[in-house]
Amino acid sequence: MTSEQSSASRKQVTLILAIPIVVIALSSLLFVLAQKNVLNFGTVNRGSLIQPPVQLGELKPARLDGSEFMFDTPESLWLFMVVGGRDCRDACERMLYLTRQTHVALGKKMGRVERIYLATDGPLSPQLRDFIEAEHSDMTVVYADGSDFVGAFQQLPSSPLDARSFYIVDPLGWVMMVYRAADTETDTLTTLGKDVLKDMRRLLK
Template structure:
């Protein structure tokens, strides 16, 4: 009986050790997935530990701006500027109501970047955000050239807030904002930035972020 008790105790201890090992292994696997993603976000949001000239091609917005603060009012109801149901990276092209030359250039550049993403293009969405109402004829012209583009009209107050909250000394008011999967505008570009620069940033971010 004494031997049996010792055997049972040893078996229980062995089971606990194996269970503990599985727990540690699980934590290790989780850490191997989460830590690189977290590190990538820290680098992009703060630039910590990386020389400034190698961090990003766009201009960092510090702090990042939560796009959820911008609301669209339709038929008496308020909606967020970007859909909370779809976890995507987004380019928000910000322009005045006529979408002039700078706006057209950014639409073209962002479209080419979107195409060049290939199989990862479904993780990115493009929106044109304009003040007040875009002329119906002008909107039709833009939609023909950019069939997958979403066009959003903001009232004067919300448009002004968006411009002010995403202002950057190195970027013009007509700009493209890169918005992460959580809805934070984190970088800004204008027509002085090339398609290759936009592509380099978004490809790196897609690589180090998970598809939800």
């Protein structure tokens, strides 16, 4: 082998070895830029992803009988979670309505999704309890500490207790997405409901 052939061979080997290093470096750079929102690759999700997702189980949500609402069990489902207080009026009521209509619209897949109302400031008022029993009898009511909830979601751009919002929780208890309506007009909620359906149909495949 001539010196020229030997030099060319070394260059070829060096190039081959360098390729994975360059790929890793570029991947790391893109990841950092995306994390810092310097680059936005877009998303097919209509809802806003919660990054990092929050583990709802760490807030120890409790059922009406005091037992803990468990995740990661054979019975665990996806959740539509509306968050409110002892009372739920106006925008909050509209979120209950939106999640109910969207749940029904899932059709055959609705059995894989459960609706919950997370109360953050103590037992429900008699009025809200009666309203849920009459209009949202399929909804499970759970309780969690309000300050803990707000602290866990402090990375959100809007208030975690925004009455025009509701959350998507996976069966493992990770709160992964939030939807927020610009207003509570019927057209706005109809459009948002369609967006939720598109996301859920992908998630429930």
